Amino acid sequence: MPGRLITTALVAAVMGLMPAPAAAEQYITLVGTTSTDNSGLYGKILPLFTARTGIHVRVVSVGTGRAINIARNGDADVLLVHHRASEEKFVAEGYGVKRYDVMYNDFIIVGPENDPAGIGGLKSVVDELAKIAKTKNFFVSRGDDSGTHKKELSIWKIAGIDAAKASGGWYREAGAGMGATLNTASAMPAYTLADRGTWLKFENRGGLRLLAENDPLLLNPYGVILINPARHPHIKAKMGQAFIDWITGPEGQAAIKAYRIKGSQAFFPNAKQAVSR
Amino acid sequence: MTNFSDAFAAALGLVLSLDASLTEIVGLSLQVSLSAVAIAALIGLPVGAAIALFRFRGRFFIVVTVNALMGMPPVVVGLIVYLLLSRAGPFGVFGLLFTPTAMIVAQVLLVTPIIAALTRQVIEDLWIEYEEQMRSLGAGPGRAVPALLWDGRFTLITAILAGFGRASAEVGAVMIVGGNIDHVTRVMTTSIALEVSKGDLALALGLGMILLTLSASINAGAYLIQHSTKRWHA
Structure with a gap:
């Protein structure tokens, strides 16, 4: 019957529109460079942050240019990229709160x-x-x-x-x-x-x-920036700052230092030791 | 080429071990693409039939437009949906960017023209065959829409499968609006793109084989349903 076909289609459609179970968890969106993602660093260190705080980090990996564009539109909470001049411009224009050193390779x-x-x-x-x-x-x-x-x-x-x-x-x-x-x-x-x-x-x-x-x-330094909640009120500023505090703090820095690819250290932590509040 | 045997081994290994992330990715792929095709069919079938049966000013223009939209590049659809759903865009308040819902929206836009265009062709052909008979029974184009959709259902399944093929195979749109986020918006095609970018070509090709197998089983299933029900109705 056509009726049954349509019902099946409707049920499937509604199932698809329901949020995935993951949506119920606390999360922030991090937009970052492909280079950090392809290196496998996130897979290693982000679970430590989630275990500590219960906050999941959703990573969107694109080139720095597009990452900054996505951040500018307010489509992410935290930006982690590696082009100092663009990062400083981003903050100066009021899109970001503050730039922190994280690491370099x-x-x-x-x-x-x-x-x-x-x-x-x-x-x-x-x-x-x-x-x-x-x-x-x-x-x-x-x-x-x-x-x-x-x-x-x-x-x-x-x-x-x-x-x-x-x-x-x-x-x-x-x-x-x-x-x-x-x-x-x-x-x-x-x-x-x-x-x-x-x-x-x-x-x-x-x-x-x-x-x-x-x-x-x-030298290739990485910086991390919280997107400015004054410009985009939906930004999860508290959780985003918690992430920045963690990755620039002792635990995050140690995790970056410990990360090895085939026996070689891939990133060198360089955050200023005093953690901002 | 060792890549092909490595790919086969990688695919087999993933399937046999019922790899947890693989089942998650396959599940999300099916959820997104099947939902998109279901919604696209709900829109495309009646719209296609209406274009076939009604005569109105600008009809030629609409037929050509719908046909042309079949060739819309996924990455362009992705970009449009991105701009609409971005926080800086008109629908930004819903916060839908980088969610499976955004991926479904993009695929609906990709698939609806395909289903509508093919439906229009099928129904137009049927109408040529039945017009005289239906008109003599007092049924105009309005009454003919559901009747001919039902009559052409076996052919229309192929139109829907073509739409499904498009949805499950595209990577450009879901990559932009989904963001390929692990455990949230990562589907088969975006994982393949990711593995290629990591240089793990064997795993990428292995995932491709699994995707092809899935698509083949869905098509086989549709074919069998088509034929067994056809026999019942004969």
């Missing part, structure tokens, strides 16, 4: 095993990128307005190279997250700038290897 340059551009022996990342450009070897850029992308662009700028002019030639803009960009680099093969955490965890390295690291320019 670093960027590295990976590339084809045989290093056709010969960047292996060079001392500075500026020279390395300049050499890749000069020899016109493939370089895959994130091209997605993420923190990593912004970092890469800033190095090209110091090197005085207009890489965008070569876009489509030796310079390829993937417009994708860190993992997807590494997949592209591994398949071409090509050079790319990656954050160490994602690289350590990355399974599909193919013919890629780590070619350059340890340049002060490649």
Whole structure:
């Protein structure tokens, strides 16, 4: 009978519209970078916070540019990203309450095993990128307005190279997250700038290897910011601040320090010890 | 390619161990896509039939628009729903962004044009066949809508399955409006995208195999129901 069909459809529809059981729990929404998520850090440290406070953390992972956009719209409670200038601007414009240091790691340059551009022996990342450009070897850029992308662009700028002019030639803009960009680099093969955490965890390295690291320019600091409840009254300010206090406090910092990927420390805690209230 | 055998092993391992997160993800995928298709069918079937049977000004324009909307990129639908449901958008007060409900809304928008467009075609063909007979019995287009929907039900199931295929396979819309949050809005397609981004291609492909198997069983089930009931009615 058509009646029964319609009833079944209605029941299914209503079931779908009912909130998932998880909605009953206390939670905050954290919007953060793909690099921290792909590295597996959240999976390790967030359960500790939930065990301590009963607050669940829902993580939405996108590039820093989009993360800031989502936060600006008030669609998350806490922002955790890695582009200091954007973070400070975000706070200065009144979208965020205050920026706290959380941790840092670093960027590295990976590339084809045989290093056709010969960047292996060079001392500075500026020279390395300049050499890749000069020899016109493939370089895959994130091209997605993420923190990593912004970092890469800033190095090209110091090197005085207009890489965008070569876009489509030796310079390829993937417009994708860190993992997807590494997949592209591994398949071409090509050079790319990656954050160490994602690289350590990355399974599909193919013919890629780590070619350059340890340049002060490649430092990658992360900041955490509570979205301003004065601008978006629905922000869960108390729980969001509890999260910030925890991750910048002794327990969160120790958890970050203890996190290992295949035996290597991936993030280095650097919060100021005094916990804000 | 070792990836394919690894993928098969990964898929088999997940299924055989009844992996808890896998069952959660599969359950949510089905909940979201089946709900979206049910709602889309409730809208698309009568709308499609009405477009087929009634003659009105602008009908050509509507037919072309509905047909064109079948090709709407999921990521565009996702973006539109994101802007509508965002706290900064017109429906922001409901706080629906990054929930399964938001994913259902996006998929309803994706699937409704498919069901409506295919329904219009099916009903139009039936109307050509039956118009004279129905009119002689005093039934105009209004009365013909439910009658022809019922008459064409076996063909229309295929239209609904096409909609389900679209809903269960898309990743662009649910990624944007759901956010791929673990235990909350993570479905099959967004987990596949996540595993690809982690470089775990074998696991990603394994999940793809499971998704394909699920889709195949739903289609097989629909086919069997179609045929067994057809026999009853013969």
